[in-house]
Amino acid sequence: MYRSPFSALAAILAAAPFAWATGGVDAIAAAATPPALRVQVVDGAGLPVRDAVVELHATSPSAGPIRFPWKMGMAQKNQQFTPGTLIVARGSTVAFPNLDTVRHSIYSFSKPARFSIELYGRDQTRTHTFTMAGSVKLGCNIHDQMRGYIRVTDTPFAGKTDHNGYITLTGMAGGAARLTVWHPGLRTPGNESVSAITITGGQQSHKLRVALR
């Protein structure tokens, strides 16, 4: 119920360039064997889960600002939040451009970012800065069906699964790490699942089975 067709569309829009980039990294990694973690998220029935956010937390926090290769924006288009799931680094300011002809508002009761943006019209943009890590659920007060998820993270090794449920994380250091999966439909407190993992370096595959509602 949380994987609406709108979120799928958003994922394509957001993931396409990333997929291309990863493809390139893969080829390089295969040659130089840099550490890479390929994770597949499947549901109880073994079907791939798309738009799940996978984060790898190394024991030693990485220094320096975190930059993700996608835009820090969550548009409102066709009465949908686009992309449905957005991963941002803590402290990022996310823009909310209204690309629809109708007015939208934005609210969040989520703990990391409680805010409410009054109705605003077409071609107007509002912004909000997310200062706490966690997941923020966005809704529009006048369009109940609109859902938007912003994952505020502290790690640079994060990404959304593709339509096959795959995500490949690269560039991390070896050693023990925490692997976190978040998805709005996950049947766990906070909609996230944490597991320990050891990064061995080189190509590494990991399959995560999660329960969705």
Added chain:
Amino acid sequence: MTGALGPLSRLVGLRFGTFSTRIALLYAGLFAVVLGLVVSLAAGGLSRFGEASAGRDLEANARVFDEILAARARQMGDQAGVLAHDFGFREAVATADAPTIASALASLQERVRSDMAFVLTLEGEVLAADANGFPSPETLWARLDEGGTHGIIASHQGLALAAAAPIKAPDLIGWLVIAQPLDRAELDRLVELAPIALEAQVVESSTQPEWLRGAAVNAAFEREIEGERFLYHVSDLAVLQDGIVPRLVLRHGLAESLAAYASLRWWLTMLAVGGIVLVLGLSWKVARSVTEPLQQLDEATRLIGAGREVILKVETGDEIGRLAESFNQMVAAIKERERQIIHVGLHDGLTGLPNRQLFTEQLANVLTRRRDAEQVMVAYVDLDDFKMVNDTLGHPAGDALLRMVAEHLKEDLPDALIARLGGDEFAVLIDGIDEKASLGNLADRLQACFNRPLTINGQAASSSASIGIAMAPGDGEDGITLMKNADLALYRAKHEGKSTYHFFEPALDEAARQRRQLELDLRTAIKNGGFELNFQPLYSLAEKRLTGFEALIRWNHPTRGQINPVEFIPLAEETGLIVPIGEWVLREACHQASSWPADVSVAVNVSPKQFAATGIASTVLSALAASRLAPHRLELEITESIFIADVEQTLATLHSLRNLGVKIALDDFGTGYSSLSYLRSFPFDKVKIDKSFVEDLGTSDNGHAVIRAITTLAAALGMETLAEGVEDIAQYEVLEREGCQNIQGYLFSRPVEADAVAGLLRHGAGYQRQLRA
């Protein structure tokens, strides 16, 4: 016939008496059976219909209840939804702002008059003003998570109808649940909506008795509780909580709904009873319409049997009418036949004249009608020599003669009643005769009827009649006396010579009376042995001795003394008494002769009647055997008149007697129907020359010639001769000279008593003694 019909008609009457009842009962019975079936089927059908419709009502009610509960739940859900959508409320829930939530819920409870309201978060937390009394979140969570929006839950207030609305912010974060206990008052409100009286209960299945717990769901069934019939319907209710099985139990008292049908059944039964009574009455009436004519027929039959005249009324043209018509025709036919039978019974078949019975009746009628100045004549007519006509010309000629005479009588005496009494005897009744009229002329006219010329078989014939006449009132006032007197007069007329009439006179009556007395005396004499035998000797001229005796009967009457055989023998002949008398004579004669010398025989007269009677030969044999008399010593004397009857039979009897060895003599030869052919037809041992010829010997010259002719003829035929009635010597000498062999008569002896026979044999008799001297 009526006697036989009597009991039969009674029997039929009895059976018919119950016929209408039987028909009525049969039809009523059939109708009752059919009606009974119809009523019982209808009553059963009504009951089933009542039960079925109550069952259907129950099922419909159950569905209505479901609908109502669902509608109520939806309404509650809508009300919950309003709050669940409220931005502030959602914010309060999302931020777990308990006081705000509690106040919002209290406000909601107030607004929708709900008793319970709480929030169940996705994490399984219950948020409410007072969390006590709610079901545990775990039991609710699964149902809600599956999308359940309403159903029954178990609260501390019992089973309650609950509705849930999801709270989204924007994702589902929990549910707002409001509930309303399904208590008595709530259910009673529901029950009021039902078209039939019922009790509704929402119960937890596990707390129910086994029969209810195991009952089929969504189907009406019957259950008897404390003698009352109830219809139950059980249906499952949607639940919003795991672990409970709430059920809606509807109960309907059948007695109530069937009571309406009971009155209908009562009316049906009354209708059936009324119908049966009606059918009974109608079929009895119909049966009566059939049996009433039958009873009339029965009554008519009995009346006819009793000899009454009955004509049934023909009222209709149907079978019954035709039956009555046929019955009337039958009665008429029977009457006609009866008339014919009576006619045959009262008329003579040959001449068509009334017979003796009718004559007697008519005479009685005439006599009762007779007026003082009138006389009634009763004439008995007997045709003279009719027997000769029959014998010579044959019976058809005799019948023709009788018919002609009857015709003549009817023609000549149109006012008289003419009857044929039998044989050649007629009776004539003439009434209304003036007392001064000449009876002689009347008698002459009667006599003249028979003088008319007759033609029989083309031959002229003549007839004459003897007539005896009795007149009322002079010769008797009643029919029996008159007829008897007329008969006596006829008897006299016959005796006086033929072709004459004779009026009755009292002397005739006296003579008849004397004859009757004599007959009685004769019977007494036969019984008491009043007879004795005298014997007259028979003298043989050849042997010059008494060779036998003729036995002659003597009757010594107790009051009148000796009675001449001439007086009583004809009477004995007429009455048939001659047979026992003759038998006695035969036995007595044989008995006496057995004591005589062996050369002396006894002669016994046998009358024609005795001769013709069966068993004469055995009588003779028995007499001979009893007396041990040698058969040749018995001589039976018969007269020529025995030949008048059947000649063949007579000859056969004579031969059988001859075969016994007895002698047979022809008595009274020369008188009556003397015929030489008799002598030729049977070899008599002896011919007895009648005394009239002997008497003639003294007076006429040709007496000698006759005697001589007889003796010569007898000698030629080898028969002995005996002359009777020889009284003097002159006769004796002539007879001896003319060849007569035996003599009998006073010249020798009168008949003597039995004990004198021995003396005669010893000393000789009369002239015999002179001859010896």
